[in-house]
Amino acid sequence: MTNSFITNATWAISGQKVHLQLGKAGNSVKLNADTAATDQVRGMIPAEDGNLPEGMRTIDATGKLILPALFDLHTHIEIPGRSKRECIMRAGEAAIHGGVWGMLVLPSSSFCFDNSASLDSFREAVEARSAAEMVPCGCITLGMQGEQQAPYNTLATTRDITILCDGDHAPQNLLLLYRAMQYAVDLGLTFAVRADVPALTTHTYVHPGSTAYRLGLHPCPPCAEEIGTETLLRIAESTGAKLHLQLVSTAESVRIIRRAKERGVQVTAEVALHHLLYTHEDIGDYNTVYKTIPPLRDKIDCEALLEGVKDGTIDCIVSAHTPCTPFAKKQDFINAPEGMVGLDTMLPALYTKLVKPGLLSWEELVQACCVKPALIARPWEQEEGATCEVPLLLFDPTTEMEVDETILACGTLNTPLLGETLCGKVTLPLQ
């Protein structure tokens, strides 16, 4: 491979201009538990004008950025009706489009990671078909049924599982969860759970407010998530287990997590990009694209969530990528499945909707989408102080792209960005 110089690129983390020497081992950044500091970028050397070593090429990166690629902590890759191979291939391709080098794959009915065999066959398929790294998330309970604990000692010690999750639903049996957390402490496992009280949210579809009233849809009270958050935090605090709160959606949840972090609970939290960008009012006249779980909330929630990202209460922004077939989303609002796809458009959407309008800095984006999620998922050796090599990407913020069928590689079209023009073009991997 020919080594290259990249000139005039802005390095997002430090904000200073640097030049990168690229090669086989050059296009990556090392992450460790503390930071991803500029000087850990391999092969980054100051370039001097006219000082181009022989056999290397120069890439003009004027006005572009070099970033560590993104890691997405919340993806469902199953596409209803498609083969596992195709699901893996399409999610991998979509991720690379969106600047995402790796993702945590949540268990689902097709990818039920409650045994070693399913993990082995998944990893083999990923190796053969995926352009992106895929980290499987082990099940908390067998078949995600919430009844019997999955053999996660085996999964952790022989199959490198570091995170446990039962899809989008936590086990309702709190005693089971309590004991599972006690058991998992010694293994250092993280529990990724979405806070909820199903008794309050069963048969509910939208946030309580003018939309719920106007459309006659049962409202999903935010207190369900907040009670669930408190409950999970107390169990994690009491057992000493590591907790990762998924899909935080309300302002009060952010405050609860902030207080828990202040008192030293081992907790991390994520927010879906759509919960930062959209509110229940976007549902309009039953637009099922905006049906999500938890539902889209109010503007004050969006603002509090963004504030949480900026002050580090919320550790990461995720896509919550969920492919739904056009037929499924064409149904009425009550019957249509929840979820949006987001991998294909991840970095351009983050840039266009948050960074460009000045709501989020590049430094905050790199922390929330690259550094912290990769550190939570630890897709590498698990020894203390180990580091992770994250590939770099080149981002051109001036190129525009219209989101249409031709650019969505994920296999379905359930994104509100369809038809919109986003700014930014991703080159990943950078070589």
Place this chain on the structure above:
Amino acid sequence: MKPRKDLLTIESLSDEEIHTILDSAVAMKEIFTKSVKKVPTLRGKSVLTLFYEPSTRTRSSFEVAAHRLSADVTTFTLSTSSVVKGESVHDTIDTLMSMKMDYIIVRHKNSGIPAVIARHCHASVINAGDGAHAHPSQAFLDAFTIREKYGEVVNKRVVVIGDILHSRVARSTSVILRRLGAQVAYMGPGSLVPPSSHTGIPRLRDWDEIFAWKPDVIYLLRVQNERIESPFFPVADYHHAYGVTEERLRRIDAQDISIMHPGPVNRGVELCDAAMDYRNCLVCNQVENGIAARMSILYHLTPATLS
């Protein structure tokens, strides 16, 4: 006026359309006084009633309305249809499109279903009630009844009492009355009346506040036990706290207030027996006006099959 294909909500109509439909309902009602209660307006047109939810009153009201306009009416019976065999709404729509119906009158327990059907078929779709969303023909008959009683709707004060949360009637009727210049307030149990910040409609706390508000019409909603999955209020409290008791009926009479109810009435829950015989009880007028309003709605719509 631009031809309108479907009637899904009151919100989707212009002021002009609302007035046109109400005006022609008056003309339709005159037909009822003739010895032959039928006009040839929709001769040769086919009307299908597609009720996914049990209904006798609304369905027969629509059927009578269609018959009086000389349309051919087909009834899609749920218990014998392929719906019980698991057919999706979409496939049912495809089947109906193949039958080349001109008008489909649909009721469904899920909010938003008539809109899904309307988007995918050429026939005019009339929403005869979808979940807790909308019931526009009920709104027209209610507005028509108030206009008939008082000569106009402007500045009339109407308080809607009961289960607002689950009521498509409350939503559609309050929208049409406010569009026509009336003032609307809600009253009912806290668990069944969404906050006024969500509804945009003031909430009165109790009957004393209602009487102090000086309403022209008290509109009682049916307690819909069949729609309620878990208890929202202690049933034994309802009549005492929210119903028209005999004592309240005397005050209603003294203030010359009218009583309305979409039916069927739960006697002893929303209304005491005496209230049904009260001189200003408009429940039977509502039923009669329902046919005229639905004839007017059918007359007003233009199926895409005809254009």
